[in-house]
Amino acid sequence: MSYKRTLITSALPYANGPVHIGHLAGVYIPADIYTRYLRLKGEKVIHVGGSDEHGVPVTIRARKEGITVQQVVDRYHNLIKDSFEKFGISFDIYSRTTSSIHHKFASDFFRHLYDNNKFIEQTTEQFYDEETNEFLTDRNIRGECPYCHSQGAYGDQCEKCGRTLSPDELINPYNAINGNSLTKKSTSHWYLPLDQYQEWLQKWILEEHKEWRPNVYGQCKSWLDGGLKPRAVTRDLDWGIPVPVEGAEGKVLYVWFDAPIGYISNTKELCDAQPEKYGKWETWWKDPDTRLIHFIGKDNIVFHCIVFPSMLKADGSYILPDNVPSNEFLNLEGDKISTSRNWAVWLNEYLEDFPGKQDVLRYVLTANAPETKDNDFTWSDFQARNNNELVAIYGNFINRALVLTNKYFNGQVPAQGTLTDYDKQTIEEFVNIKTQLEDLLNNFHFRDAQKEAMNLARIGNKYLAETEPWKLAKTDLQRTGTILNLSLQIAANLSIAFEPFLPFSSAKLRKMLLMDDVKWDRLGAIDILPQEHTLGTAELLFEKIEDAAIQAQLDRLARIKKENQLAAWQAPEIKKPTTIDEFDKMDIRVGTVLECQKVKKSDKLLQFKIDDGMGGRTILSGIAQSYPNPEELVGKQILFIANFPPRKMMGIESQGMILSAVNADNKLVVTTVSNKVQNGAQVG
């Protein structure tokens, strides 16, 4: 397969929140590694990205926060763009779907298909809110479930009984956002008849792209086997790109129709701005010598492999994706990453907490990339990979080589004398690194490729350990020089090999080596640094990350988890009906805590001494785990049941039961009175 240029796209992040490590691991780091790799090889390549700013969720968010939709997308577009820049995600252009170029382009794209009869028009009855003048999506309609009759079932599914529903089945449907009741209104939309592309897609994907990753291929096969149906490409909304057809007021292009067109319009924006550098946008999208690669997450497979190619095919003048490397998902500390639950490591926050450590996150996310299945990100793994791999293996090797050179050769590259058999054996181990890396990178195996690069540092450490130049320096300075020369050549190789993965560190290393140029072709060579070349100032390539920094992150997550638990809490169901007579049998009293301490050898029991106004009593209560400092209860007036029969626990007699509330986190909270009352006062 030969090609002249490569067009790389990264999934457009939705401008409804900051980006997090899942986005980075799933899409942007692999895309960036691949882009940097091709650039390093001197190939023609552009990397196109941008924010997806249409669709319903941004409008909901704006309404919730009382700001305009434009303000929402501006805020997050800028935040996202800034995060990408700081992490070195090297886009040639990062634009947005609200740009005027995109609006015009997407509009023209639609119109062109429309004029060529590529759409079918269908009229359906849909639920409508007369007050807000809007049609509702299935998910925003709620009502009574027709099967289990629970309230609040969604238009697509009942949470209670799990049945799949359609909005028509709901009893008394209402708007989930404002509670308004709904009426039915007919509306017409344009559909892309995917069924007409079925046969063509089957041949194109199932026969001609068997090399796609199993998850991608399998997902496509599943959709194709199920039979494709026409898919709506317009929506009744006021936020988006107006449908460029007479009489289509109030309708916009469906966000999934306009977003991928953003890849094209952003390319156009780039090329129009710098035609001398990038040429014509059509070259990137219509010349069969261009190779198109989409980097996406697994939730986007169907749109990039089925829908968008069908759109391009419908137009007829575009090339199609050559590969769609899709990653699975990254979890965080065992739980699914979630924007709404704030369960994420946000890039903007990471940059504040770990300034200058972008490469550490890049390294960890690549080392543990979810290439074949969902993976887990943990902070302890993050720390371990930094301290044990980046610092101990890579950084340490560089430091050893430089310190030794400074010590014995005043920071000048010594001459490479006669090579011993062991030298040759070592060279043999990494001379093929270029081919190995290329094989892995060409096939999108970034995790393995990075491991291969790290292996070079291991080879370096081993070489120093075996040859022991610090000993030889006393007897044979010439041999010492050869060893250090070779070590420095390995260091120079490392800066090239890691360039796609850890661009900031590679630049830093080149500065330390005063190595001005980096060429992929030189990878594997042992004469990158010339004899007597003067090295720059040595500094540490990576720094250790202390436990305290990791603990701070874990504490933050624990706090969020607790907040979520409280937010998600629902009151338990009311018990069976009882009577006032039953209640009256309980003699509930107020008493003041005189003493409170843990019962020895018990995990759960606290021993209370209570002033009950009748000479005092001892009560045991199983709440020790909720009160690590029991003395804080001393002096409080609490409620207790006074007429339970005494009961021995852990050898102590308990004369009653203290009343506690069970909180959302299952912690028990002792009940008390709002004003001071006499001890022994009755409650009823």
Added chain:
RNA sequence: CGCGGAGUAGAGCAGUGGUAGCUCGUCAGGCUCAUAACCUGAAGGUCGCAGGUUCGAUCCCUGCCUCCGCAACCA
């Protein structure tokens, strides 16, 4: 319900119809130039469960279990 992906050493992950691998962690030894880093070696697995095909299955087939996605502000 269905469809797709996944389940392999304490942790995180590769891999293959024929002796099960990598990184980290653990343990032992070596080294001391280096950010107490580095090097060598060892221990540690009925490859989710149950059947089947095969001379032989972790791999292929069937069934089941669990997790994730398709499908709620998600890459």
